[in-house]
Structures are given as structure tokens and as C-alpha cells.
Amino acid sequence: MGLTRAFLLAGLLLAAIAPAPAPAAAPALTAVPRQDEDARLLALLNSFARAQEALDPLGALARGDNSNPQALQRLFSDELAAAQRTELRRELIALARIDRARLSPERQLSYDAFREQNREALGWLSPDIVALTLVRPFNHFGGLHEEFPALIGAGGSLPYRDEHDYRRNLALLRTFPTVLDRASARFRQGMASGVVETRLTTVNMIAQLDEVLARPAEESVFTAPLAEMPEAIPPARQALIRADWIEVVGQDVLPAYRRLSRFLAEEYLPAARTEPGISAMKGGAGIYRRLIHRHTTLPLEPEAIHALGLREVARIQGEMEQVKAQFGYNGTLPAFFNHIRSDPRFHPKTPDELTEGYAKVARSVDAQLPHLFDRQPRGRMGIAPYPAHRGKFEAGGSYSLGSPDGRRPGMFYFNTYDLQSRFLSGVTTLYLHEGIPGHHFQTSLAEQDLTLPDFQRFGDNAAYVEGWALYAETLGYEMGLYTDPLQHWGTLDDEMLRAMRLVVDTGIHAQGWSRSQAVAYMLGNSGMGRSDAEAEVDRYIANPGQALSYKIGGLTIQRLRREAEAALGPRFDLKAFHTQILGSGVLPLPVLETKVRRWIAAVR
Template sequence: MGLTRAFLLALLAAGLIAPASAQTIPAIPVAGARQDEDARLLALLNSYARAQEALDPLGAVARGDNGNPQALQRLFSDELAAAQRTELRRQLAGLARINRARLSPERQLSYDAFQQQTREALGWLTPDIIALTAVRPFNHFGGLHEEFPALLGPEGALPWRDERDYRRNLALLRSLPLVLDRAIARFRQGMGSGVLETRLTTTNMIAQLDELLARSPGDSVFAAPVADLPVAIPPARQALIRADWQEAVAQDVVPAYRRLRRFLAEEYLPAARAEPGLAAMKGGSGLYRRLILRHTTLPLEPEAIHALGLSEVARIHDEMEQVKAQLGFKGTLPAFFNHIRTDPRFHPKTAEELSQGYAAVAKAVDAQLPRLFARQPAGKMTIAAYPASRGKFEAGGSYSLGSADGQRPGVFYFNTYDLESRFLSGVTTLYLHEGIPGHHFQSSLAQQDQSLPDFQRFGDNAAYVEGWALYAETLGYEMGLYKDPLQHWGTLDDEMLRAMRLVVDTGLHAKGWSRSQAVAYMLANSGMGRSDAEAEVDRYIANPGQALSYKIGALTIQRLRREAETKLGPRFDLKAFHEQVLGSGVLPLSVLETKVRRWIASSA
């Protein structure tokens, strides 16, 4: 098939062909100029990545660096926000000095993605937005009070190789009390301005703190790093490390957590808002629209998303009716929801049974991967249950990223809390989403590709990241994993979850829904257990808009695949399509569309 006029214009704009008046320009200098401009852009982006590390101290620790104690102490400060604003403006000014037309197609994607991301980040540092966000520094779904202990744990990213690592990590630990006290000051600012968290999230934070404080300092999660020191450290030095570490925990860290707990319970909770939705918070309606744009990368209205969700719920109900019949159930769909929710044969009896189920799915998936993907990550992935302290506050599963060098594996976590509410039918689809080829493939392939700028390697654009993971669930059909009607039911049930999120998230934050109304809607339209439904709704309350990203992102990838299949016909290559989606790291959806359509045009 010949080149279309639109594609020729795209090539001209990208600098891949010369205009008619410039055909005498030799090809080699043009390629050389493009190479030079690519190098300038990459050098610029790499320098920006280094500059931003000091402005994202917790992110640096999460990536496996020891981090900078002085930088960590700047968290929740006006000084850090001002420095971030200055840096982002500098980055946009530097980007404007790059000639985009002289970049290669791959680096044009980097240019466009970085520009969009940086403008978005700068928008979140305006005074009106900071007044709504900085005074709510964390909640039960995400926050330093829970994340930092996890980073210190055996599955965390911090290195523990020698005495130097322990000393550097101890310096980080000693910085924590100052940061927690600053968070209390931020919460107090919100009390003064009338911008507060909900009673629900506050109560859950208090419960999390109670879990952390339940043990003695010497037996707490904070003391775990010195329980088993490397044998390479001499015994006398080990004793000194343990003494210094335990002193910091007992005299600094635990008292700081007790101060935070006392403040939340005695001062903040009585003032917290009763209504769960952002619409009930001062400035909340405008903030919710900005959150929709942030999480979906699209300027969508809450009403339109709500209507889309209702439509998707109805469509999936029709498919559920068919699978219900295959499972031999004669009653209504709501009756089947209750049947599968209450019949013990649909639920794991032990944590080991659940673990074995995920292991079996992993083996089946591994056998199918060469047929669907041209590349696989270098790093492996392990499967583990959540620690007991986290299970009550988590959904069915999640993924923890491994190290960029592939030495530390990624981890797929599954939930064994309240086994009676877990479903054997959801084992396949949850593994595909959180594990392989979902989050593990996407994030590992990106971070292991050192040709990409850091923001594409380590980015967390939810519409792309979660959209891919939800799309990955649908690959179970091509792998033959849903021929079992029970597993087919499970993937429909999970697809229903993502459709219901469009309804419930907008219901809570734009339509004034109560928590009980949101939970009831999810129980009425799916086979979810009550514990899962409550955990999901509490997540939407704590993290507005994020749950919308799954369905919006997946629908975009599915639409691009259908477009490619239609236009390429027998030339369509599924492995090549997946490489297009995954091969440039994390991209905004609009930039991803540009890339895939360019590939379609060049393959036609």
C-alpha cells in the first residue's frame, strides 16, 4: 500500500523527508543534524533527571538509592515546592531551545511526552492547588507513615550490603521524625483553612499507626533491618550498629509516630469532614476535574465518565449472563452473585491453596509468552502474600517493582486477609494484571531500557501503566486461559470492577454518593465480597480519579489495536503491536496514539 497524504505530511513535519524546495540538501548532513539534536535532547533530559532527584527524595529511595537525609527532611515544606517550581520552569525553557523538527521520531515522542508531563507537574504547584493538596500530606491509601517502613523492610528497595549502607540508612531513619512533625503542621494548616481529609481516611490512618505501634520498639517493623546483619560485618561492628539503630527507633521514631497518632485521634478526627467525596470539600469540585485530567491524560467531564461507566456495566452484564448459563446456574444474575459469594467451593480454604493457584497460572502464562511478545524482561518476578499488617487495608493484589539491573525481582503480592471473601475465579485475571504480562512486563521492560530518558523508564502515568495492565487481562482469551467458565467469569467480574469504578468514583466525588451507597452499588452489580468492595470504595475516597485510569487507558489501547488490525489486515503482527505499546516506556495516551498510528502507516 502506498503512503497516504497524511503520512507524507507527518514525515515532512518530523524531518524524515525534505520539502520539494530542499531536495538538494544531502541526506547525510540531515541525519547528522538529527543525531546531534537527539543527543542534545537526551543530554538535557538526563541532566533534568539528575536535578529532579534532589527534589524527589522519597522517589530516589524507592528506586534503590540510599537517599539524602537532608533532602528527605524537606518533604512537606514550602521550600521544596518553590524549588520544584523553579526547576520545572527551567526545564520547559531548556526544552524550548531544542528544535523538535530535527529530532528522530523516537526522540520526538520523548520531547512531546516530557513537555506534556512537565506542564502538568507545574500546574500542580500553583498556589490554588497547593492550598488544596499540601495540607493533606497523606492518607491511609498512600503516605510516608506506611511507605517508609515498607522501604526499610526485606522487600524494600534500600541496599543492605555493608556497614556503610546501614549507616546511611540510619541517617534516613533519623530524619523521619522531623518529616512526620512537618506533616502534622500541614494537617493543622488544613484545619485552619477548612480543607480536610475525611473521617474515614483519618480513622484508617489511626488504625495503621496502631498496627505499627502495637509491638515494642525492639520488635517493631523499624527494627527489622538489624535483626539479621551481613556476616561480612565484624561482630563488634554489628553490636554498634544494632545499638545505634535501636536507640533511634526507641527514642526518635516511635515517639514521633505516637505524636502523629495522638494528633490525628485527638485533634484532627473531630474536625475531619464526614462526607467522602471531594465535592463536599472546599475547592473540591475543581480539584476533581484536574485529577481526572491528571490520571486519564484526557480532559473528560465527570458526567460523561459516569455515563460511560453505566454503559459498560450494562454491556458486561450481558456477557455475564452467558457465562452464568455455562456454569449451569438457572437463577438471576444477582442471585448468582450471591451464590458465588457464599458458596465455599468458590473460595480458597487456605492461603496455600491460593498460592498454588497463582503458581499454576504463572506456569501456563510462561508457556504462551513467546507467541505474544518479542521481548521479555531480564528480571524475574516472585509471588508472595501481603504481610499481615497490610492485608486489611489492601485490595486483592498489587505489584512491587524490582531493580533496574534485574538483580532484585519484582513481586506480585496477593491478599490472604479474610479468605472467605477471596475468589478462586479471579486468580487468572489478577495475575495477568498485576504480574505477567501486566505490570511486571511494562515496568521492567521500561526501566531496563537504558536508551530511554529516565522519565520514560520510571514514569507512573496511570492511564498508560494501568491501561496496559487491564489490557493484559484480555490476553487471557488468546492464551486459552478463559476456556474454563469459572476463570472466564473471573475476568468478567474484574472487568466489571473497572467499569463500576467509572460509575462509583464519579458518584462519590461529583454526585454526592455516600460510602454505603457506593459499596451497595458494587455488591449489586458484581460478585465481589464485601471486604473487597469496602476496600475498593475506601481507595476511591482516598485517591480520587486514579481508578478511572484503568478503563480509559485500556479502551485506548484496545481501540488502537482494532485500528491496526483493520488497516493492516494480514500484515498485522501482534508481537510488533505489543512492542509499539511497550517499547518507548511510559507515554501519555495522546503521544502513544501518535506512535502507534505512525507504525500503522509505515507498515501498510
């Protein structure tokens, strides 16, 4: 979802939230009123956010803030990691001075989430862990070489309103080669210590770099902001900006890409590991368990997740059998998978057919929203295909966050690469997940709520964020969007994907599965196309544990809804339940459970 950044501030991206303590009973009033303690906490969290932003230059760019070039140069440096460790320790000491018992229930949630987030982040910055992570600065799925052009490019997060904006962004662009060279130095350190990426991710990185290098500076993805410059900039000044910009791209940026590509191809690739699972890397088994905790916010073992995935796959296959019968197909389920892959009726013939399909779903969803939600985000959401140069390396769709004021819309992107492997059946559920009411609702409502601390507004806790999006897919049943067997099949196929992720991710990283074994499992248990299956497996190889967050988070929210429905009976209000889930921004699952159960008790 959106942009995955390789080394943002550990307190934001490396957070794996442990279960929060039970809420303390309300204390008797003393000389310190509750609202004063709330104000103290919010003031601290606000100061922490500003301190973290100073140590998070790439995150600032993603939020649309102009980071200075000196800050950007610190990426992948020992200096930045040390500064992050110092800051996290300082924040935990300051937080301990807050009397949690005097906080309001809402601020207790903030306290618990922030404390555990920073404790976990500090663990990720310990020297033994950094030695296994910083020397793998990025890969083809979370690569700065791909993400920085998107951040600084036209339609990205940075403004291009006047000459001042262009000059500030050009200074960042001029700094970028230094960051790439430092990343190369980190890769070299990993080679020396035996901690390296896989051959597969390395080959994909080289292909991505070479695709950028295939265009001259004047046509580079980096020069996209020059295509339509504001009329407020005089033509003579536009010409100067254009000349300076192309010079930096041609003389600094593209040569840095060339150096990185040559290094990866000639030196790193021969040293890269052939096994896809991270457990095959030195220290990898321990890192995988940490990643499970980080991405699910729960202390789960790989074996338990694998078994859960197998049970979910079997359950969904039973529902697939019923929908298959509605198509009048009498063969086996695997045979039906092959039938769907080969029958042109299930595949778009043109990109426009996909575009029209998503627009139709959007209209149907908009009509249903007042029945499901009390609040809707400000601003619209755009729908567009991926740019041509990104499609080959992207999944079926993704969401890119808009601006908090709603002026820059959020964007739902869908993939038109390899059309014969795309499915018309997946249009509805993909829109619900990536767009409305999935990622667009959750992320926009959070960032637009100015009463929340920044880490709850902008957090990237995958179990919550992706769990909500997966839960949002199930709302298609209540909206009447799955009465069509084709779309019903599509949502089951997508649900199967998330269940298979539990099996395949743990299979690759804990049980020694090969890439071909993982791809074969996905093709044998779903109707997805081969290119999609390969892209998914390559994603799990590059980003261990992240794919587990969807199903774990989605099942948690579904379970909480069932608990609320059973406890409240006719007093259950679905809109109020959704407000509880979305109303406090990003929370770890244990803290979310505490909140929902507190609400259930209050309603009863």
C-alpha cells in the first residue's frame, strides 16, 4: 500500500506493537486533573514527532515536506542510526514520567501504543540487528532507486508551485547520487559479513536500474516535473530551471544509477544467496520471528501461522466449490482455475475495460457509504493505471496517500501490464481494498484527524492498515456487490490469496520452500495468473512477513465485530463499530481490542 520506504525512522516503520496492559481503573481526583495529564502527554508526543521528523528525511518527503539536502545525505549512515537510538531512549524516559492512570481512555491508547512501538523500534536499532538490516538497504520491492523518482516526480508528494519549489527540489535531486553511493557501500559491507540479498531480488534491482538508464536525461523519469511548469514562472526562468535540471540528471543522477547497476551486476550478484528464504541468511531465522511480530503486532510462531493458513485455504475452497456450481461447471476446482485462466471472458481486452470497471464499482460503493459510515474523509480519490515503467514490477493495484487538507487526492492505481493475466472478476474486491472504503478511508480519516498524535495519524502498522483493507473487502457482501457470481468468485479468489500468503510466506522463510514450490502452491489453490503468482512470491521473498499482516489483521477485526454483535444484539450499530475501528488512527491489534471491548462495555 502506497510507498514502502527502505529505512524510515525506526519508530515509525520498524514498530511491532506488543499487547498493551489492561486499562487502569479511574483514580480518585487529586491535585493533577486528568485533562492536564492528557495535555502533558500530547505535548510530549508532539515534540517527539518533531524530533522524529528531523531524523526521517525520506518520510518528510513522502508527507510532502521539503527535507534539506544535508538531512537526505544521512540516509543509510551510522550517524543516523545512532541518533535514532538516542532519540528513542530519550522519549521512553520522558514518557515514563507521565502518570498513565490519570490519562483519559483515548490518551491511554496513545500512551500504550507509543511506548510499545518505541521499545520495539529500539530493539531493531540494536547493533546486532542493524548488522543484519542496514547492509541490505533496499531491494526491488522496497527500493529507494524506484521510490525517490516517484516522490520527487510530477504527481508525487513534493510541490511544484513556483521557482522556489523547483530549486529546493533540484537541490534534493543533486544530493540523491550521494545516497545511492552510500547504499552501495552498505551492500559491500554485507558482502564482507556474509549478509546479502537473494539473487532474484538483485536481478530485479538491476532490471529496474537499467530501465531508468534506457532513457536519455531529457526523457528521464526524473525530468517529468519539467513537462508542465507553472505559468507564474517566466519563460526565461523556466528555461534556466530546465537546463539546470537536465544537467543534474545527466551528469550526476544517471551516472550514479550506472555505478550502482554495474556494481550489483559485476560484484554483488555473484555473492548473492541462491536460497529465497531469509532463514538461509546468517541470523535470518531470528530476524524472521522479529518481522512476524513487527508486521502482525502479535507474538506468533511461524508454525502456528502456517497451520492457520492451511485451515483458511481449505475453508475458502469449500465456498469456491459453491460458486463454481453457479457457473454450471462440473469439473474439479483446479480444472476450473485453469478454465478461468484460459477463457477470454474472464480477462480484460483493453486497459479501458478495466478503467470502466473500476469507475462502475466506485459509483455503486459511493451510493452505499451512508449506510455503513458516520464519517467520510475530505477530498476525492483518483483512479488511474500505473505508469508504463512500473507495471512489470507492481502487484494488481495499490493506494497512494493524498495530502491531509484533501487538496492532493489519494490515488488508487491498477495494473494494465500483461492484460491476459489480469481478471475482470477481481475489480470489485481490489477497489474495496485499495480504494474506498479500504486504504483511502482508513489513511485519510486518520491523517485528517488533528486531535490525534502524529504517530497515530501517519503510522504504518501493517496489521491494522492492511487488516482494515481486507475487512473492507467483506463489506461488499452487505453492499450487494457479490451477487454477481463473477465478482463473488473474485472476492473469494482474493481472500484465498491472503490465506495462501500465510502458508507461502512461512513456507519460504521458515520451511525452506523454493520459489517454484511457492508459485506452484499458489497456482494450484487459486485462479490467479502465473505472472501475478510470480510477482506475489517475489514480493514475499523481498519483504518477509509483511504479507502475513493482511489475514491476521482482517481476521482480528472480523472477530471483534462478531464479539460486538453477540454481546450487543439488537443494540449493535455497524456505523458506530466502524467509528470505533477507524476513530483513533493507527493502533496495534491488542490496543484496538482493548478499545473495542471498552466500547462494548459502555454500550451495554
